Amino acid sequence: MNDKPTLNKTLKAVLYLLPALVIIVTFSIYPIVKSFFMSFYTDYDYFKDLVYARGLDNYKVIFEDPEFWKSLGNTLLFVVGVVPLSIIISLVIATLLNQKIKFRGLFRTIYFLPFVTSVVAVSIVWRWIFHSQYGVLNYFLGLFGISPINWLTDPTWAMPSLVILAIWKGLGYNIIIFLAGLQNINQQYYLAAKIDGAGAWERFKNITVPLLSPTTFFISIVSIINSFKVFDEVYALFGGQPGPAGSAETIVYYIYNKFYGEWDFGVASAAAYVLFLVIFIFTLIQLYFGKKVNY
């Protein structure tokens, strides 16, 4: 395998890589670069692809746009609502699934299903679950004497509905990753902790949680990035609208709307780069703190 690289062999290698490279360059690299430049197009004829003026005006526009700030705020709210809860719930379920229980395989499949189903299809089901009159959720709440909530039409409840859907949707993936992490923990630590007098809760707190921290760290980074990019769920759950009165408008929805709704490509690109910067900063902060969790 360690042959000397010759021109012939390098060409051959390039040939093998070519299909993948073409796809990546066309659909990933080119749009990334192009949109970066686009975010500086202030006067642009997209029919003829002619740029008359460049500048920072697009950034100025979005920073002065209250809708942009609102969508950014909504996105932050969404991240804060989804990520911690999703991690805690999936950790608990993964721990349970890691025990010797009956039908373990069945449960794993059930929890993994949301991850492999289409967001659009699932959102339709959830629209029914959230339905204020015929919805299952309100029916159950009714059993406890809670009067029906207008999940999808009341601006105060639109974001919680979105958070519930997103948590449910992300569980499967997180659980699988957590299960893999749990299985990497040597059973000896649990035996040792038992001998050292640790009960089940103490073992979870003192062995599982710290030894799982690299996995938790990975999941939190992935979840935060994915949550900042939330769009499909919003679009599908509220039927193409960003929630009642824009109450569930996230930053990607804002970008989408600027691009396809208002055909303002420069502003959309600028907003996309702001989002990129926000995610980048969050990830850097996480990496900084992440150094401490790895033992």
Place this chain on the structure above:
Amino acid sequence: MKIQLKDITMRFDHTTAVDHLNVTIEEGKLVSLLGPSGCGKSTTLYMLAGLYRPSEGELYFGERLVNKIEPENREIGMVFQNYALYPHLTVLKNIMFPLKMAKVPKKEAEARAKEMAALVQIDHLLDRKPSQLSGGQQQRVAIARALVKKPKLLLLDEPLSNLDARLRLEMREEIRRIQQEVGITTIFVTHDQEEAMSISDHVLLMKDGRMQQYSAPQDMYDYPKNKFVAQFLGNPPINIFPAKLSDDLQTIVLQDTRETLQLEAPISDPAAMNGDYELGIRPEDFYIETDSVKAGLKVETIRVERIGRDNLLNAKLGQINLRAIISPDVKINKGDMITLGIRPGRARLFDSSSGHNLLH
């Protein structure tokens, strides 16, 4: 704490790992569980730890029946084969962990942990993580962690198997020293007979889940109850020769040769005689007989190896190979015929079907 095992049996599905084990371990003693892989020694240890629950029988710690007591309530400390130090905690925190679980106030816990670290001589490493320690140091931390809550019983699961030869020697002396300083009842699992012989008060030798012999190490070596015990202990292993007993019950005739041997004592249980025997002689119980008048085995030299301070003689008696440890002073060459004498009282005679030692 005195430990009693009464008819302890452990079954996994269709295999019986431990079969009706009856042992009493006196307080303050160090007992080795010895045996080949799969003999049930680790299973026995795990039952003592409470990680396995015996299928049958009763396990007593002092007067208390502990069959159903969870490990966390058994007042035991344990050192695992790969130490199982918590990788995310420092040495000090590792040692403090059992105290933290016992809700000992932090100041006191720290003081006790430091005291224990001093006992095992790692007090200069308290701030390190386990991954920054050598094998021997990890071992010491594991022992400190096991002892810090002042358990009544210390269990060691092949604690030396991950160390190199020199460190192994050092650590086994350390374990003995610490055990005697603390005076704790200790059970030590090993498959290394030399290890077991050197540090234990008593050795419990097991095979296929059954106890073979439970006695002081030197007794076990000198008076093995059966052929398995005799073969398991000693390196190089004991020489075994098929033999017959002549009618006077005193003269052994070695098969395929005309060599005979007089027993010093009559066999203990004449009823067990069936005609087929095996003679066992340890390599160090041979000596070179220069006086041609005296009795001895005439053997043909195959090879002489110099191993440290002794010479190991490989020789042939009829069709059977034997090994003898002989003085390096005598010059012997390949092919030489020599006479090997047997030290008085050192021949063992086993029943070839049951393996029982017929002389002791």
